[in-house]
Amino acid sequence: MSQLTHSVAEILGRPGEYRDFTVRGTLAGVRTPLARVDGAPVTADLRAESVVEGILVTGAVDAMAVLECARCLTDFETAVPLERVCELFLAPGHELPAAEDAYEISGLEIDLEPLLRDELVLALPLNPLCATDCRGLCPQCGQNFNEGSCDCTEDDSDPRWAALAVIREQLEKTQG
Incomplete structure (x- = not known):
């Protein structure tokens, strides 16, 4: 089992059931022109709740990122906290309207890597500064x-x- 997957066998198909869990791992290939999270530790404290459509995952994520200052171009490391992550993983046989996106449950596991990657890229600053007075x-x-x-x-x-x-x-x- 990958370090960023979680088994939902106990709660899948049982709406109202939930499990709290923590995953720790690293993400590869997470970068923007001025930031990268490659290989940095990621910790996610999450709750998986069974709903009719699948599994609703909520929680918080902490990661470290190496950013390049937009003014002086020096690298610096900073924490990237995500206070609120909320995403639906669809169970097999369920579909959402075309306008909505959701991740899918593979077997009896949810792969959290795409979710964490997407959330971290959105949380990275567009113009990072090493200091406000750079x-x-x-x-x-x-x-x-x-x-x-x-x-x-x-x-x-x-x-x-x-x-x-x-x-x-x-x-x-x-x-x-």
Whole structure:
């Protein structure tokens, strides 16, 4: 049995019955452009409740993720807690309307890996920051401003206006 599966043999087909359980394992292939949970420990404290359509799984999940700061591009590790997970696993022979999605029960087990993967990807921040006051990188040399300053000069001029600056200088010379 996989580390992220759980047997529902005792409660399947018995609406109202439930079991509390904990699963621990790792997830592979969970990543976004700025985050990854690959190989990090995942702990889920869940309740499996038998309903007419199958098994309703609710609970909380804790995982660790390595994120890349959107400003300074350094990696940092952070906890990704999911306070409320709620998903239906359909029993064989039951269907939901086409607009609704559900996971399916395989044999007498529920495979929690797809559920946990989906929930964690949705919980990962879109623009992670290593600190709320992260100063980012110098756009000219790439120096991490959190580690120190650089010798670059700030050039506030937009290169698209360079031709107009030349015309302005010529006008100033002719009028001056």
